[in-house]
Amino acid sequence: MLFFAATAGRAERTGSGLWSPYVSGDVELREIDCAHGAMTQPGPLREIGRIVAERLNELPQ
Structure with a gap:
């Protein structure tokens, strides 16, 4: 899964690991x-x- 996180104005980075169980x-x-x-x-x-x-272009045709 690609997880896009907005970073401006955040002291901490958002953990993409929050999605791992799902x-x-x-x-x-x-x-x-x-x-x-x-x-x-x-x-x-x-x-x-x-x-x-880029990711879609990496998929097999």
């Missing part, structure tokens, strides 16, 4: 340098989209 595979944390409420703004979405596209 998924059968690994949880990959990707930090996005923005506030949580800004995750759907163009800049953060561009970064998230790039990461998702």
